[in-house]
Amino acid sequence: MALNDVQKTKLIEKAAEELKNLKEIAPPAWAPFVKTGMSKERPPVRKDWWHVRAAAVLAKLDKLGPVGVSKLRKKYGSRKNKGHKPSHVYKGSANIIRKILQQLEKAGLAKQVEKGIRKGRVITPKGLSLLGKVSNALTPKNG
Numbered sequence: 267m268a269l270n271d272v273q274k275t276k277l278i279e280k281a282a283e284e285l286k287n288l289k290e291i292a293p294p295a296w297a298p299f300v301k302t303g304m305s306k307e308r309p310p311v312r313k314d315w316w317h318v319r320a321a322a323v324l325a326k327l328d329k330l331g332p333v334g335v336s337k338l339r340k341k342y343g344s345r346k347n348k349g350h351k352p353s354h355v356y357k358g359s360a361n362i363i364r365k366i367l368q369q370l371e372k373a374g375l376a377k378q379v380e381k382g383i384r385k386g387r388v389i390t391p392k393g394l395s396l397l398g399k400v401s402n403a404l405t406p407k408n409g
Contacts (some may be wrong), residue, residue, distance in 0.1 A: 272401040274325065280400045281321035282314060290373035291320050294365065304356040305346035320366045324393055327376055332386035338363045 285291045293316035301309055302319075312318065319342075326341060327333060342358030367387055370376040375393030379385065389397075 272404045276404055277397070277401055278318060278321045278325060280404060281324065281397060282317040284396060284400060285317045285320050285324075286314065288373050291317060291366075291369050293317075300362070301359070302362060303343060303358040305344045316366075319362065320370065323363065323366050324370060324375060324389065325397065327370075327387060327389040328394065328397060332379055332381050332384045332388050334386040335360050335363050335367065337386075338367075 297316050299309060301307075302315075323338065326338060330337070339357040339360050342363065343356055344358075345353045345355050347353055367376060370393070371378070371387070375390055375396065376387045377390050379388050
């Protein structure tokens with residue numbers, strides 16, 4: 267089954283479970299205390315948010331092709347509520363995304379490439395097979 271046939275939230279949740287088994291993907295010591303962007307007021311509530319974000323970044327690498335930290339910051343940014351003032355959109359945390367990309371590279375799930383004028387990180391065959399294995403586990407067997 268193709269990755270597009272599976273619901274993305276289920277795919278990311280299951281992929282996060284698979285990433286927990288890899289020793290290269292581990293949250294740093296400061297992860298429980300940090301906000302995920304300027305627009306957030308508090309740190310994430312989930313204990314395994316690092317693995318979920320890593321799985322989501324891996325899925326974005328598959329979808330967007332060569333992508334860098336700046337574009338992923340825009341994807342994980344959000345709107346900040348400023349009370350009576352107009353709200354403003356802020357980018358997500360670059361440090362978190364950078365560290366996750368470095369960990370995915372160390373695990374062999376992503377690599378840096380240059381395609382013409384575009385450069386950034388792409389998913390490797392190992393990362394694609396991990397997402398494929400997860401999507402096959404999520405698809406119901408017919409017959």
